[in-house]
Amino acid sequence: MRKILKFAIIPVLSLLIFSCGEFVGLADNDDPDVGSVSKVKIHLTDRETETLYGSVSTDDYARCRIEKGSWTGEGKIKVRGYTSRMHSKKSFMLKIDGKKYVLERGQSGGGVDNRIAMRAYQLAGLPACDTETIALFLNDEYIGCYNFITY
Numbered sequence: 001m002r003k004i005l006k007f008a009i010i011p012v013l014s015l016l017i018f019s020c021g022e023f024v025g026l027a028d029n030d031d032p033d034v035g036s037v038s039k040v041k042i043h044l045t046d047r048e049t050e051t052l053y054g055s056v057s058t059d060d061y062a063r064c065r066i067e068k069g070s071w072t073g074e075g076k077i078k079v080r081g082y083t084s085r086m087h088s089k090k091s092f093m094l095k096i097d098g099k100k101y102v103l104e105r106g107q108s109g110g111g112v113d114n115r116i117a118m119r120a121y122q123l124a125g126l127p128a129c130d131t132e133t134i135a136l137f138l139n140d141e142y143i144g145c146y147n148f149i150t151y
Helices: 002-018 046-058 110-123
Strands: 038-043 062-068 071-080 091-096 099-105 131-138 141-150
Antiparallel strands (some): 099 141
16 A cells, blocks of 8 residues: 555656646636745737737747846847747747847756756856746736746
8 A cells, every 4th residue: 555655646646747837726827826935927919919820820029028037127028939939838039128138938857957957057157048937927817827938
């Protein structure tokens, strides 16, 4: 009985660890409880929303307003990647004051692995991107857990 219980706990813990926070909050809730994860809210006009989702094939940036913590500013966003553009959960490239940021979709632990690797590089004194797990909202709709990476 103990062996069965032990083997049942491992997959459940793995699922929670590798889900990149997808079980935090509910996707159909306008403002889900995301715990201690930072919120990034991106606001687009209807026209800019069309530009963003049209960028899957055109690679155009859409103008947007961004809120991250107490900071609010203007920027540009586009769908990122080539083959990954066909996934239902998109990755995005964000430009703020000429600086690029990647909003990487969380997937089966990749974000956790990336953060650990980047932190290891930093501790070793090697150049590495800063990463942070965030809850992403587009036009007040919760999109999911993403990795916010300084490019």
